Amino acid sequence: MNRSKYVDKHRKNNYDRLEILLPKGQKEILTFVCRNLDISVNEYIRTLITNDLDDNKSILFSKSDMNNELDTALLDKWQIPKKYRHMIEYAVYSKEDGYFxxxxxxxxxxxxxxxxxxxxxxxxxxxxxxxxxxx
Structure with a gap:
């Protein structure tokens, strides 16, 4: 078996392939960030996913600190117009993660x-x- 067939077989047996579509311009931003960090784009994305899914919970869909009521005082403080508030399910802010x-x-x-x-x-x-x- 030649090397390229071996590599293809190894990838097929040990990895899942995932295609990602990014809005125009984000690929360049992503590669620029990765180049500055001196890591590959794959390594960067794997690290983000691993950190997000750490302890089997994603920050995007975690309901651990959610209550059934939206914090309207928070939206008032942020000056979010009332016409958009019916769309919002969850809102939170932290210094490290920003507005979510x-x-x-x-x-x-x-x-x-x-x-x-x-x-x-x-x-x-x-x-x-x-x-x-x-x-």
């Missing part, structure tokens, strides 16, 4: 193309919530 919003099922954000909004500055959050709508 999860939209209810049936809503999507055009900037992230998901129901998740995760930014580090309040002005970016206000801009991002304006790009959210019903699917």
């Amino acid at each position: 919003l999860r939209l209810k099922d049936g809503y999507i954000n055009d900037i992230s193309n998901t129901k998740i909004i995760h930014v580090y500055r309040l002005d970016k959050l206000r801009m991002a919530i304006n790009k959210s709508h019903k699917i």
